[in-house]
Each structure stands twice: as structure tokens, then as C-alpha cells.
Amino acid sequence: MEKFEMIKKLGSGAFGAVFAARHKQTGEVVAIKKLNQRCSSLQQCLSLPEVQSLSKLNHPNIVRLKSVVAEYESAFFVFEYMHSSLLDLIEKKRQTGFTEDEIRNICYQMFQGLAYMHKTGYFHRDMKPENVLVKEGAVKIGDLGSTKEINSPPPYTDYIGTIWYRAPEVLLRSDRYCPKVDMWAIGAIMAELFSLQPLFPGRSDADQIFKICSVIGRPTLGSWRNGFLLAHKMNYQFPQIDGVGLSAMIPSASESAIKLISSLCSWDPSARPTAADALKHPFFIGSHRIPRAIPLRQSNILPASNSSLLFV
Template sequence: MEKYSLTKKLGSGSFGCVWQAVNKHSGEVVAIKALKKSYSREKCLNLREVKCLRKLNHPNFVKVKELIVEKGNVLFVFECMQCNLYQLMEAKKQKQQLFSESAVKAWLFQVFRGLDYVHQQGYFHRDLKPENLLVSQGTIKIADFGLAREIDAFPPYTERVGTRWYQAPEILFKSGLYSSKVDMWAMGAIMAELLLFRPLFQGTDEADQMYKICSVLGSPTMNSWADGLRQAMAINYQFPQLSGVNLSALMPSASEDAINLIESLCSWDPCKRPTAAEALQHPFFKRCLYVPPHLRSTPAVAATRRGMLKQQGDRIDAEALPYPKIVKQLSPLDIMTAVQQNSAAGRKGQQSLANKAIAANRQPMGQMKLPSMKAGVQWNAESRDWFLGPFQNLEPGRIYNEKFG
């Protein structure tokens, strides 16, 4: 820790505290997360988040630079992003502006790329929300893999995951029977919020959350979610009988393709929601050039009528295409040039019953002290042993979930 100089606190929560710091040698600004709980080196290596991030590596994931373990204290050093999507929305609200659909498209395109990768690697996130999508210079990255689980793990999974406003209806049933499609529901809710500038489903508790979903989508039927109706009957639950609303009326500035994608992502039946790879092929992203990793055939270089088509990873060199000028004009990734850095006070009212007890016993930010680290066990990115999950950019007044199984 002697090589880092702390500059300010970014926030705190039930897990610990996040600090902004500067590397004294390189001048690089980083974010350091100090956990409240103590772990031995062995236990640290067995944390689910550690195992997940040891396996995952993608340009749209927040990068872990270093892990420090000393005398039971655990510090994670991450790249420091400018802000998160929620902070960007608050900054726009202050100026009474909305995001352009092209900006929303560019962000979602990158997030779906990251999700496609993580799902193909056998994990799902389970806690996607605007606060966990961090932005710097037009690049967006998924953060906080503390609730990530293996797709092939045997259900039932834990009932209390994620943040209520972005929870899929199957999670609200608390049966523990759900899949990676909960990530797709969350993305539909996030997409709507980016266009609407308020949460699409803003429930005050689990029952009200289901009511809010029914009021927007309409109550489920045997055609839209037969399995859900059977689950409801099994626990003697009756869905509110509501007709729903037209999303186009809620978001009049959104395109037909945008509305269609949101409706698809927020389908009652998880089986009817698209995968991340399928979402990338939706007409909403028709101007984006992307080939999901598991669908790529081939050679790094392929011939075209006008020369060579250069493919590096998931990007295609537009100059090699038959009409490079047109392609460049249409690519949404060329649209974003900068990101505002303003942050705003956190929003309230998102506290679940479980979180009320957690918040009551939470240690105040002012009492959090960063442990001194002069010697101990240390891993870093340069040695290829970086492996812990990204930090969560916390905001005052916002309630964050405890991490459950």
C-alpha cells in the first residue's frame, strides 16, 4: 500500500469501502476496495467472485490490477472509471436533457458484448443495474461480479439477489429456479430507464414490484407465461389483473426497434427472452458490426472484392469493406466522443426487507479506516494473477444489497 496515495472516498456499503487513490510511481488513478470481512489467502482464493474473475477477461469488464492480502485484510485495486450510468442520468436531468438513442445504442451494444462473453463462459451476473455499469471516454464496462454464479450450478439459487427494480419476475417468486435470462430482463429494464430517465418497474417491496410489472406489461396469461401461472397457483398467489400500457406511449421518442427490443427482453416467459448474442443481432443494432465469439468461423483475414477484410477479435476493419465511408457513418461506436463526469446524490427507496436490517447495522463511512499494508501477500496484473471482481461506485443515500449465496 505504500505505493498508493489515497485521495478521496468514493463510497461505502455492507462489503466495505471504496477509495480513489493515485499510484505514487506512475501517477495512475485507481480505485481501491477494502473489504470489511477478514479472509485468509486460502479463503480469499475460494471466494466465488475470485473464481469468476480469474476465468473472465473482457474489454467490457472493469479491470482488476492488483490484490493485496495481509493479516486478514483484503484490498482490491481496480482501474478507476469516470462515473456510472446512473450518475450520467442524474447529470442529464439537471440539464433537462435526454440521451440520444444513438448513445444508448452504443452503450448497450458494448454491455451485450460483455454479457454474451460471460454467458458463453458459463456465468451469469445477477446484479445488473445502472450503478454497476461504469463509463469512461465512451467505453462502458460491467462491474461488481459479487453475485455472479455458474450457469451449470444446480438450482435452486439464492432467493435474494440483485436490486429489486431490475429483478425478473421469476426471482420475485423466491423459488430459486431461474437462469441467465434474469440478466436479459435486467438489461430490458436498464434500456427503458436510459430512454425514460426513471425506472420502468419501481416497486417499494416485492408485492408492489410485481404489481408495477403487471401495470406496465399487463398480467401474464397462459400464452405469455404458463409456467409462472402454475408457480403462482402453487404458492396461492394471484397476479393483479391489469391490462398494461403501450411502451411507445411511455417512451414517445424511442424508435420502433428500441420498443421491440425492450418488450422482447422483458418478456414474462424467460424462454422467450433473447440471449445476449441474439440481442446483438436485433434490428436495433443493425448498424453495428459485431460477430459473437462463438459464431465466428475463422481466419483473422478474409478476402473481399475490394481487398482484405481484417477481423481482430470482434471488430471488423471498416476500411476493408466495400463501402467504408457509409459503414463509418452508421457505426454507433463512432458517435460517442466524451462522457460527462458529473455525479449526483443517490436515489432512495430501493431498500428490501432484508436490507433494512443490514442498513441499521451498517458502519458509518466516517468510521471506515484503510488498514496499513507494509508487508504481506500480493498479486498483480503484470504477473497475470489478477483475479478479483470490480468495485462498485457507491453513492450517498443509495442502499446496496448484501451478497448472498
């Protein structure tokens, strides 16, 4: 890591810390993620789920991993540098808000990244505004630390994802959820872009389900039978309340936007569209500002030294 000069700390969490850094020779600014997890060798670093997924995911709407370094029994991931997160952008827009065209552009790029990720055999499991990165109009999915292979055998952990964006099947402790958990999260994020406030700001799992019911209404046995089975296992009963409806929560959204968010935030995962289907929704039809995915570069993995690998 002596090749880099640390500029500033960008953030930290249970995983470790992220820093902005400058390459001393080239002057390139990058983001370096230092994991708290001990990593005694490069081979151990390369076996980490985030590296496994990022080495296979090569798309303009997914953040690019440039190299992996193992030093001092620590793992360092070197990423392309993105100026800010979607959460930062939401904060900056508190006074003016987003136009629907801006929301359309952001969401289209998120769906492009997710469609590719799901097609490649992975799902993110922790989609939230902090993990959507922005730079000069480009929107990229970041922080793939919770990413899992779609075909990996259950049981899956039931505490993934930030609670405000956690799908109801995960809140009800399902151990067999699927990529549709990402679609629920995108629906909540999309609504937040309109209102600039979290759609379901729960304080606990039970409160989160209550918040969901207060907006979209409680599920019925006919609309989500498996949800009632999950709830029964937990000795949980859905609250007897009617939802105010998405239109009341995000009155500035168009009818087509409401319909898309409603489908994404369906109780039953099977009723949610795939990311590929969402890209074909009428909400995106007719816009001339939606960026198309640029051609993918060929990804190669080259050894830089005994302690690092380059992804080029």
C-alpha cells in the same frame, strides 16, 4: 496497501467500501474495493466468487481486476479506475436526455460484455445502472460480487439483484433461474436510458410485480405457465390489470427499440433473447457508431508478494 495513496471514497454498501487511490510510484489512479468480510489469507481471498469470476473474465466491456491484496485480515481488490457509473450519467442527462445513438452505443457494449460473460459460463445477477461503469465512451460491467457459475447446482438464492431490475421469476422465488435474469435487467436499464426514470420502481416484491403488470400487462397461462406454478406455491395471484404498454412509458423510443425492450422484458425467461442474439437485433443494424470489441489481452496471474497477486 502502503503503495497507494487514498484520494476519496467513491461509495459503500453491505459489501464494504470503494475508494479512488493513486499508486505512489507510477501515479496511476485505480479503484480499491475493501470488503467488510474478513479474509485471513490470500488463498481465502482468491476463493471469493468475485475473484474467481474476474480472473476468468477478460473482456473490454467488463471491468478489469488488476490485483488482490490480503492485509490486516481484510481483502482489497484493485480495479482499473472508471470515471463514473451509468447512474451518474443518467443524472447528468436529466436536462438534455440521451440520443438514441448514445443509447444504442451504451447498450451494445453492455450486451457485448454480457454475451462474453454468459459464454464463459457466468451470469451477473445484479445488473443495474450503478453497476455499469463508464469512462471516455467505454462501457464496462462492474461489481461482480453476485456473479454465479451457470452450471452451479440449484437452489439459488432468491433475493439477488436490486428490486427494480429483478426478473419476475426471482420475485416469485424461483430457485432455478438462469442468465435470462440479466437480460430482463438490461431491458429495464435500456428503457430507463430513454425515460431517465426507472421502468418498474417497486417498493416490495408484490409491488414490483404490480408495477410490471401495470406496464406490460399480466401474464397468461399460455404465455408463462411456470410463472403461475411459482405464484401458486406462494399463494399469490397476479393483479387483474392491463398494462399501458412500453410505448406509453418511453414515447421517445423508436419502434425497433420498443421491440427489443419488449423481448427483453418478457415474462417467460425462455422468450427473452440471449445477449448474443440481442446484438443481432435490428435496433443495432445500420449504426456506424457502435464500437467493436477490441482484441483481448492474454491474462496471466503473477505473485506480487505473499499477500498479493497481480492480474496482468
